[in-house]
Ligand SMILES: NC(=O)c1ccc[n+]([C@@H]2O[C@H](COP(=O)([O-])OP(=O)(O)OC[C@H]3O[C@@H](n4cnc5c(N)ncnc54)[C@H](O)[C@@H]3O)[C@@H](O)[C@H]2O)c1
């Protein structure tokens with residue numbers, strides 16, 4: 001989309017061919033060294049693959065996108081590789097599904113992309129990585145590898161495990177309970193569908209920092225259980241203490257959630273939702289998005305909720321509060337059923 005030639009290589013030729021057929025680039029090898037080689041393999045393989053790429057003189061500059069930075073960085077140094085023309089990086093965007101079929105062209109749009117230069121890193125190497133980040137529409141954040149790993153323990157790795165733990169409660173749950181699943185449990189468990197092997201690899205390189213965060217979560221969980229038991233007690237004073245405990249945890253959650261930045265690192269924006277009833281027919285979603293575009297409204301986020309066993313779904317479009325009236329009127333005029 002940006003007019004650059006991308007050469008794709010993968011240990012699994014089918015993965016490279018599938019990516020090629022989706023328009024990600026060409027599986028034809030480059031004739032000479034390319035500008036930048038982007039190594040997108042599991043973290044434990046970054047050192048080995050970088051060694052192979054440098055031995056083959058594949059590129060002027062090299063980066064990787066692994067979700068942990070200290071482990072691969074130490075391995076690269078231990079292997080004695082060229083660290084002048086290499087810079088670690090980590091786009092803070094991904095999917096719970098792996099492989100080329102899960103790819104999205106706009107995945108990195110407006111997302112933070114961490115770069116971890118060291119004292120060895122050449123300015124031209126940093127600039128090549130900055131250009132990649134800009135081409136993908138992401139926001140560069142320069143960080144030290146250790147600080148990066150501590151930060152992602154809190155904002156990515158511990159949340160992944162907490163999501164998996166919540167979803168694990170559903171493993172043997174009664175089917176009647178599962179059928180009641182609404183948007184709340186879907187929001188909390190989306191990333192529980194992630195690839196276990198990749199996450200073992202990621203967590204192996206950041207286990208201590210993630211264990212520290214989870215130990216604190218475990219402490220909070222213990223206190224929350226005590227508060228819930230008190231809430232169910234006979235004695236009124238105990239019940240009041242329980243209510244205060246639960247209120248405190250909910251308020252702390254409100255405060256933490258409100259600190260998460262919006263797109264482009266801007267302060268959190270409050271969007272409003274326009275909910276549209278959608279028939280379960282091919283092309284309905286595309287038609288809806290087309291009409292939203294024609295109304296000149298930007299979709300900031302979208303949630304699709306299917307009702308079990310019904311031929312309709314609800315699409316919740318998050319839009320700027322100032323666009324709600326205009327969008328609702330335009331969609332109703334176009335024959336869509338918009339919920340009040
Ligand atoms: N999935 C995410 O959400 C996400 C987000 C940010 C960063 N990352 C990082 O990106 C990297 C890749 O993750 P992914 O989710 O794209 O995984 P993936 O399984 O979809 O892709 C990894 C690819 O690497 C290939 N591969 C394995 N060994 C290889 C080798 N020796 N040479 C060449 N190719 C090889 C595999 O065949 C596979 O196609 C990981 O380091 C991960 O931490 C992932």
Ligand SMILES: O=C(O)C(=O)C[C@]1(C(=O)O)C=C[C@@H](O)C=C1
Nearest residue numbers: 067091092093094095096156191
């Ligand atoms: O949203 C997802 O599905 C992700 O995979 C996201 C996520 C994250 O925690 O933000 C997960 C791990 C990656 O290292 C980067 C992004």
